[in-house]
Amino acid sequence: MSEGTADARAEYVRRVAAYWENGGLTHAAGLILGHLMVCEPAEQTQAELADALDLSMGSVSTQLRTLTAAGMVERTRQPGSRAAVYQVPQDMWIRILGTETTRIAGLRALADAGLAVAPPSRRDRIGSLDQMVRFFEHEWPLLEQRLDEFLRKEGS
Amino acid sequence: MSEGTADARAEYVRRVAAYWENGGLTHAAGLILGHLMVCEPAEQTQAELADALDLSMGSVSTQLRTLTAAGMVERTRQPGSRAAVYQVPQDMWIRILGTETTRIAGLRALADAGLAVAPPSRRDRIGSLDQMVRFFEHEWPLLEQRLDEFLRKEGS
DNA sequence: CTCATGTTTCAGTTGTATCTGAACTCAATG
DNA sequence: CATTGAGTTCAGATACAACTGAAACATGAG
Known part of the structure; x- marks a missing residue:
């Protein structure tokens, strides 16, 4: 059952990506956005995103910068942790x-x-x-x- | 002076195209739309568009179909004339x-x-x-x- | 019916955006 | 101050969308 849920989430991520591709975003950016909508925990590192979405670190880095600039993703650094985490802002x-x-x-x-x-x-x-x-x-x-x-x- | 005006119009057409390219249209479609905003007369044939914008007939045909489907261009056939004319609808x-x-x-x-x-x-x-x-x-x-x-x- | 003009379609080319992988920078930790 | 992990950058590979030109198709005129 947990696999079924994982599949359903992956499917949902692709749907979100498809929607945003019509809105001008790239496929990778759409995937990131979709993942960040339903992932647990809500905050994810670049490595987690790259792993979960099967993207290279380079792509994730580039797309996160675009999304951050557009205000669609928020970068936060938790003190005492080297890795920055990304999430969709409430607003x-x-x-x-x-x-x-x-x-x-x-x-x-x-x-x-x-x-x-x-x-x-x-x-x-x-x-x-x-x-x-x-x-x-x-x-x-x-x-x-x-x-x-x-x-x-x-x-x- | 009429050349100055023609240049200014061409420049304007490019600006309109640039705007719509950010909105998802292709360059050619944007050029057509821009031209149809300021051309005289308001109704233009495919051949006139291709000539004025330096596009192939194929491109014009394809883009006009897209624009027509999106409701951004209107096709009308004047009786007694073989060529269809295109214009931006008022609405x-x-x-x-x-x-x-x-x-x-x-x-x-x-x-x-x-x-x-x-x-x-x-x-x-x-x-x-x-x-x-x-x-x-x-x-x-x-x-x-x-x-x-x-x-x-x-x-x- | 045939010709001429207007229009669509499509295979091939071109240009560009995207993605990857590797080299590099940066910063925290021991 | 060396090491290690995180993140960025960029050159090259890939994929894809857009445009062209030519050929096929339609349609009105003679």
């Missing part, structure tokens, strides 16, 4: 949603630059982009606010 | 936002599957994913509703 999703602001800003830049080069008589296309960006510039902060409230009410 | 952004629902559903599946394989004592990680998904399952439809209102008020 991973809040961090990810925070990056949406950057994407909206990118669209804002595209909309502004577009106005400058669009044929003067036919600005409807850029105009509709501008409209959409304005909507999100207004709504996204409100949504983040509601998320905060939601999480506070759930008491986590 | 492109609404269509794109509609696909978010699918992504949320994907996360829901991951959360549910995760509960089944997580170590019973340590469900906090999956729990926090589940929480986030619940939030968006509730909020996303409301956001789409507000978008509808917003667009109606702007009278487009």
Whole structure:
């Protein structure tokens, strides 16, 4: 039965990896993320990850740096232990949603630059982009606010 | 001056392509999308796109199919003309936002599957994913509703 | 029905991202 | 201050996605 569970976990890890590959991560990064979602204990060393996922230390090192930079993994050093441990931060999703602001800003830049080069008589296309960006510039902060409230009410 | 404008447009097209490449599209698809944002007329044939962007007909054909499937480009056939023309639909952004629902559903599946394989004592990680998904399952439809209102008020 | 134009498909090429393994750096411990 | 284990870096191998060009296929016009 414990083997069955191990298989199920491995299968789950692959599913998570597949999901995130569509989201721009590499396969290895997805595997790490999936493993960190269900492993026991929650904190894992690079060696443990490499071993469990059958990846080289090099890959794990590189991907962990990417994931750490993206705020999807947290590195902590337990005092008195040489090895650093990695885990998914509790607020991973809040961090990810925070990056949406950057994407909206990118669209804002595209909309502004577009106005400058669009044929003067036919600005409807850029105009509709501008409209959409304005909507999100207004709504996204409100949504983040509601998320905060939601999480506070759930008491986590 | 008209050359300056042409250059500025080409530059803009590359910027749009760069933006969408981060969003998962290929370079060629991004170029097409960028061109269709500022070209005159707004409707373009495959041959015009291939010529303006220096792409092969094969690439254009393939990418247009992808973009059409994603709802980011619209194909129309003008009667009496053999060539089909392509353009960005006015409601492109609404269509794109509609696909978010699918992504949320994907996360829901991951959360549910995760509960089944997580170590019973340590469900906090999956729990926090589940929480986030619940939030968006509730909020996303409301956001789409507000978008509808917003667009109606702007009278487009 | 045949021709000409427009479009799709696909085998092959090219370019690039990813992974590995080995050499290297760093830091803690005896 | 030498040793050992952890982690990083990078050159080379591999795999894969994207693009091209040519050939097959469609469709409207004459």
